[in-house]
């Protein structure tokens with residue numbers, strides 16, 4: 001087929017935050033794009049329940065640099081989207097992130113601090129007094145390692161005091177992740193991109209040893225010489241349809257995850273005084289949530305059992321035991337928090353790669369690309385992932401051998417050189433990874 005005989009230049013499977021950003025970037029470069037999603041609207045997949053925290057506390061230099069570049073898309077959002085959205089644009093709440101320090105030199109916080117010093121990520125070193133001044137509701141006790149509430153030592157007295165924290169003032173969160181996908185859709189459409197909703201991909205089509213389009217459950221089969229798998233927790237299924245799953249060294253799987261919402265201790269305005277906190281001593285993270293609530297997430301401590309599931313068949317209700325584990329851990333840090341009778345929060349899926357680092361890559365099927373394995377930590381990187389995928393696709397379609405000579409991308413905001421080969425499907429498991437949501 002010649003380029004002109006295809007219906008589109010690129011089909012993107014998924015209209016979540018990453019798929020939307022890939023569509024927006026390619027459409028903005030003049031590609032005829034089609035984003036396909038089985039959901040009725042943009043961002044209705046796992047992005048809708050994302051905590052949407054923007055932070056730079058990754059375990060690898062490449063991970064930190066990607067997140068730092070990614071930040072600038074949020075602070076320049078209106079320009080980046082480049083058009084109006086009748087639903088409004090998202091707000092980026094730049095409240096800062098507190099990374100609770102640990103004495104252990106090998107701990108995540110100390111590793112992050114070394115990378116931040118090495119690459120120049122702005123941060124402050126806060127004492128216990130500094131933390132108390134900003135957040136007087138916090139208890140400074142040392143309770144780790146994280147435990148389940150049925151552990152006989154869960155309620156033990158603190159073994160000491162935390163050392164303090166690293167504070168990253170540029171970090172924050174987006175309060176409406178689904179709206180960010182709608183913004184991306186409107187941005188892509190302004191560049192001529194199309195979106196089809198309620199359209200389920202059931203097949204990835206091949207012709208002449210390369211991808212040629214997709215088949216939908218309703219029988220339609222749009223064609224394109226480039227297809228990008230950005231199906232989030234369903235990425236594994238789409239890779240199987242394309243016949244590329246077995247050949248990839250790094251695989252992806254859907255992991256069930258819970259996030260809980262608890263009212264702020266009475267009399268304390270967590271919305272205006274709160275911040276994002278990563279607390280490995282207790283295995284939790286938290287941030288302000290609309291309505292003066294505190295959102296409590298899990299840092300995946302080893303004592304919590306991981307629940308890998310089929311992305312279409314899993315329990316979507318909050319479980320008593322995980323609610324207790326996360327909310328009681330949060331109570332150790334915020335003793336006035338309490339445990340509400342009514343469980344509130346969300347259940348959704350991470351698309352987890354074998355080493356919790358995403359896969360942004362081509363595949364062995366020419367024209368078929370993947371932006372997957374986002375492992376609960378890539379919302380923040382949507383903009384830069386879009387740029388990286390567009391540069392990668394452009395290079396490979398132009399004949400570049402990315403597997404032999406990895407594509408380098410120059411971050412459009414910071415000018416940082418980003419090595420796309422770091423996110424290869426064929427890498428060995430990265431030993432520097434935290435093997436958790438920290439990345």
Ligand SMILES: Cc1cc2nc3c(=O)[nH]c(=O)nc-3n(C[C@H](O)[C@H](O)[C@H](O)COP(=O)(O)OP(=O)(O)OC[C@H]3O[C@@H](n4cnc5c(N)ncnc54)[C@H](O)[C@@H]3O)c2cc1C
Nearest residue numbers: 014016018038045046047050051052053201232374379380
């Ligand atoms: C509870 C939770 C908290 C998180 N917190 C954070 C955070 O604080 N910070 C952060 O950076 N990241 C966070 N993440 C991760 C982040 O949200 C994800 O990495 C990101 O949203 C993934 O976007 P996506 O576009 O790849 O996937 P999705 O949003 O899941 O989009 C994939 C889309 O593909 C569609 N699809 C799937 N199969 C098909 C098919 N066969 N046919 C057609 N369409 C299909 C789906 O309907 C879906 O809309 C969190 C994730 C979760 C679940």
